[in-house]
Amino acid sequence: MLADPARAVSRLADLTERAWHALVAPDWPRLRALLEADIAYRSRQLADGGLERLFADLRPALRWTDGTLTIRTSVVPAQTQDLDGRGVLLMPSVFVWPDVVSGFAPPWQPTVIYPARGVGGLWREPDALAADALVRLLGASRAAILSGLEEPASTTALAARHRLAPSSVSAHLAVLRAAGLLSSRRQGHQVLYERTPLGMALVGGG
Structure with missing residues (x-):
């Protein structure tokens, strides 16, 4: 490594890229x-x-x-x-x-x-966060989106988190917003969604 620093750096960069694709990218x-x-x-x-x-x-x-x-x-x-x-x-x-x-x-x-x-909840499956009653009321995907929305998030972020197509998430968000369970606000180039007091009460069983 010390004899050929340039080659060592190139090798380390290659190994780092491989590690990224194998361990982090998925x-x-x-x-x-x-x-x-x-x-x-x-x-x-x-x-x-x-x-x-x-x-x-x-x-x-x-x-x-x-x-x-x-x-x-x-x-x-x-x-x-x-x-x-x-x-x-x-x-x-x-x-x-x-x-x-x-x-x-x-x-x-x-x-x-x-x-x-x-x-702490990163690796929990999204549907596991939603109570059975909430799933029966809203459907699995909408219940997972609503119950997992602990902080404001964009459509893209929610699609990645729940492994759904952005178009599907957008449709679910529109329904939840129309029902008064979510509100939206623009932040920079993104639109962020968050639970309303009604949405919080529904998720919390209140």
Whole structure:
């Protein structure tokens, strides 16, 4: 490897690509949907309550106080980092849990990697999330979409999560929205769907 660095880098890149296609690519639509939903949720937290609300809901190990980010960890000894205006990149991940991973050494962008919201239910089959009564009322696909909508999501994200065609998901969403169980709002180039109070009550059995 040291004798021919260029060849070693090429070989590592090839192995990384193979690993991606074998281990990650088959589930990437589902993973990406979860990550995008987390980013949308965190963006709303930041817009509604600033950094205090964002970090208060992010992870117990993270705390934002008077312009200082504190990360509690049992692995890294206590230390202080001055970011010199470089900011902090917050990155959701499905591969870290329950702790956070951080890196602040220059010249890299200071980064905090945290478990994405909802990662605990990532591998549950969507239909298993819906109660039998809800399935009988709405049908399996609509019940799965409604009960699995823990955070706002787009048609594309829901199609990937439930392994359905986007056109089918769009039709289901239209029915659920017409029934008053979902609402929609535009965020950037996406339309996000979320449960209404009626939808929440129906899923919760209230």
